[in-house]
Amino acid sequence: MKKNRVARKSSRKKSTKTSIDITIYQDLENIQVHEKRFHNKASESYLDVTFSYEKDDKWEGSIPIEYRRTGTELSDISEIKKHLLQSYDHCQANKRREWLVEQEKFWRANKAKADVTKSLFDALTNFQWTCIPCKFPNNPNWARRNQDLKELGFTIATYPKKHCNQCGKKTTHLILVPLPRGGITGYEAWSPKTREKIIETLKIYDVYEGKVGKKESLLPDHKFPEIRWDENTRRNQEAINNLTDEEIIKDFQLMTNQRNLQKREVCRQCYQDNLRPYPFGIKFYYEGDENWPNNIPKNGKDAEKGCIGCGWYDFEKWRNALNQKIADFVEVHES
Numbered sequence: 001m002k003k004n005r006v007a008r009k010s011s012r013k014k015s016t017k018t019s020i021d022i023t024i025y026q027d028l029e030n031i032q033v034h035e036k037r038f039h040n041k042a043s044e045s046y047l048d049v050t051f052s053y054e055k056d057d058k059w060e061g062s063i064p065i066e067y068r069r070t071g072t073e074l075s076d077i078s079e080i081k082k083h084l085l086q087s088y089d090h091c092q093a094n095k096r097r098e099w100l101v102e103q104e105k106f107w108r109a110n111k112a113k114a115d116v117t118k119s120l121f122d123a124l125t126n127f128q129w130t131c132i133p134c135k136f137p138n139n140p141n142w143a144r145r146n147q148d149l150k151e152l153g154f155t156i157a158t159y160p161k162k163h164c165n166q167c168g169k170k171t172t173h174l175i176l177v178p179l180p181r182g183g184i185t186g187y188e189a190w191s192p193k194t195r196e197k198i199i200e201t202l203k204i205y206d207v208y209e210g211k212v213g214k215k216e217s218l219l220p221d222h223k224f225p226e227i228r229w230d231e232n233t234r235r236n237q238e239a240i241n242n243l244t245d246e247e248i249i250k251d252f253q254l255m256t257n258q259r260n261l262q263k264r265e266v267c268r269q270c271y272q273d274n275l276r277p278y279p280f281g282i283k284f285y286y287e288g289d290e291n292w293p294n295n296i297p298k299n300g301k302d303a304e305k306g307c308i309g310c311g312w313y314d315f316e317k318w319r320n321a322l323n324q325k326i327a328d329f330v331e332v333h334e335s
C-alpha cells in the first residue's frame, strides 16, 4: 500500500522510477527485472530488464507494459509475465536480425514514409539505448519522427534523463524494441453478443467441472493458449463477429474466470519449461506425454499441435479419454 502512495505522489515528474517487488519476477528464467519506470509525458510505463541468452547474448532495455500505440496495457501480474516471456523470445540476437530484414521490406514498400522517418529508425537499429543529442545534434525534429515511428507500430521506449558516456550529460535516450510492428498479439475481444453466442453454442457447459454451469460465471476460453499465438493467430474482428458453430466448438471451451487464470499460469509455465501441465495432479494425456514435443514450434498456428493431448487444452476430450480408459480397465478386470 505504502509503495503505491509513493508512486502516485511523484507521478507529476516527467519520469519516475518505482521500486517494485522484483521477487515476483524471480520465477522467470534468464529475465531480470530491474525496475518499473513511468514516462508520464507519453503515458507509457516500462519494465527495465536484462534478458540473457545462450552464448553470452544479452539484451538490455525496456519492455513497455503500458504503450497505447500498440494497445498494450497490462496490469495483471500473470499477464505481465506472459508479455515478458514473449518479449524475451523476440529480443534474442537471431530474432533481432530476422526482425530487421522484415522491417527493411516494410520500408521498401512504404517509401514515402521512409523518406522522413527512416533516419531515426536507422539510428536505433543497434537495439541499444541511444543518446539522441549525440546522434542528432541540432535536430529538434527527432521527437516528431519518434511519434511517426510509433504511429507505424514500432515499439520505442524513452529514457528522458539517462547518463550518456559519450557526451557525459544526462540526455534523452531511445531504444528500439524488436517486437512485431503493432505489438505482440493481444486478445480477441468479443462483443457481449458474441460472448453470449459462444456460451449458448457450448451449452453453458463448464469443462473444468464437467457439468452445466452458470451463464454469468462462465467465460469463453481459447483452447489454444494465447501465450503461443503469434501475429497471424488472432482473428480479425469480422471473423470474430461471425464465428460459426463449428469454429466455436473447435476453438473454445467454457470455464470460470478463476480457472481461466489458472490455465494462463500453467500454460505460461509450460511455455517456459517445455513441460506440459496436467489437471488435478492426474498425469494423463490423451495424446503425447509430459514433454512438449521438440519438433513443434513454440509459437504460431503450428504450435497448437503441441497442446493436443493436454487436459488444459481440451478438458472434455481429456475427461472422456480418461473415462474410457477407466471403463476399459474395469471391463478387463471384471470379466
Ligand SMILES: [Zn+2]
Binding pocket: 131, 132, 133, 134, 164, 165, 166, 167, 168, 169, 171
Ligand atoms: Zn550523448
Ligand SMILES: [Zn+2]
Binding pocket: 220, 221, 222, 223, 225, 226
Ligand atoms: Zn483465451
